[in-house]
Amino acid sequence: MAEGISSDYAVIELWKAVKSIKKDAQDVSVIEGNIPKVAEMVMEYILKNINYFVPINNNLVRPKTYPIDNDPMSVNWLFVLHTLNFSLWYPKGTKQWKVDGKKGYFGLCNAIRRAIEDGKPIWNPEYYTKMTKSELECILQSDDGEPEIPLIDERLRILHEVGEVLLQKYKGTFMECLKLSEYDADKLMKLLSMNSSHIGTK
Template sequence: MSRVLEDSHFIASNSKNVQVNTEGCHQVASWIQQQLDTLGPKFANWQDHELHPKSQDSHTLDWIFLIDILNFSFWSDADTRDSGNHPARFGVRYKGNLYTGYWSLCAAINKALDNNIPITTPSFYANETLCPDDLIASIFASDTKEPVPLLDERIRIMRASGKALLKHHRGRFVHLLETCNHSAQKFLELLLQDFPDFRDISLYKGRDCYILKRAQILVAETWACFHGQSYGRFDDIDSITMFADYRVPQILWQLGCLDYSSEFESRLRKSELIAHNDPMEIEMRGCSIWAVELVRQAANRKNLNAIMIDFFLWDMAKEWQATGYSPHQERALSSVPSIRVRSIYY
């Protein structure tokens, strides 16, 4: 059992305001098995997403690395009720479409590359002369009324991560991968050692609990892009858990895998801004990881891991948000908003 999974089990075993519903997890496992049978390869094909790279080379690795050091906090101050894409929400227009959330990040990076700005090259974005702050700000300029959240933090993390690659890994993500010997857990160790901004660790009841959302998703997206081969080969890929953000826990609640206390639910319904490392936030994230593990165990399908379940649930959440669909009307996505935490970790 990985450190993240061990710590999530500890959190779930001690949680007061979020509970993992075992029966709900088993029901979702059955539903996911049906989806596997009907959707087939569509279930988790990372490259099918229109803004993800289609090539499989070291330049794509640089794209994935940049995306994942910046993949945090895209929820909108304007859209507190999760009622779809609010017209003021930060967005980037690319090839005739307006993208929001995670996709706004992908669109901004792709647009910069189309304009011959080598924004995915670590030696470029680490260099304040070659890549000044105002250039990065222009790349993330919003095409709506709301600016990108935490711009200063994004710039700081780009600089620090690029310099860390130059110092420790000859300036390229590919060289970091080469040192991990196809081990996801070794890869995580190197990330936490050389890149402090990946250290998504919360103190809960006297114990340091590893959550590692962005670090694990960097492993997962590398694996998914390369179909578990070449640069994406990790012999222990099944040790990676789900990625505890704000959207997947919300759909786990909607599907009945999680139950909230009246106090926590009230805070969410009021769209209260909750601090990172608030005990309720830690419980929501840890219980989400453990709930997906129970779903995985109950599904009992060969080659079905927590990564695939997470990707599938995230895609479903976005589809249901856009269409207003809910499999459990009493737990519609709009009835309890996702948690509002401004954090560089998710």
């Protein structure tokens, strides 16, 4: 979601606006039965022009702080990144959490890169399952020291829990999940869903 509207209040405003437009608009309508057809057309276009879209994705969409593609820790790096990628915003109009001048997702990428440069193996579940709150606060510290990243306690708990699952079931690496799902997105989602039902039940 765009940075300018990424707060709980703004999301509610956007939802209300969309609901109102859908209900009252006279010049625009959405034929819901045609949505799958449009999605199929978009995917066909992307696949036919994949050589155009891949460079754009790598150079413009992916943050420069992403790990190198052939780096063996890349999969676990990205797993931690996306595990922590939720609720990164404070209410609109208040001071936002930033790392290296970036808010939200890109700030999180910067924080994880900074931790690795400082010699902290944030991609390793053996490291982050033992992490204390003060250690995570240090890793995710904002440029000015305030505000701290939202929901720090929840992020620490989730890191501990997903790390334990990786260590106990998947040889301590998310790559094992990919192998077991045969690199199939649908099978991976089912595998993750199965494991998520056990997280938080202790």
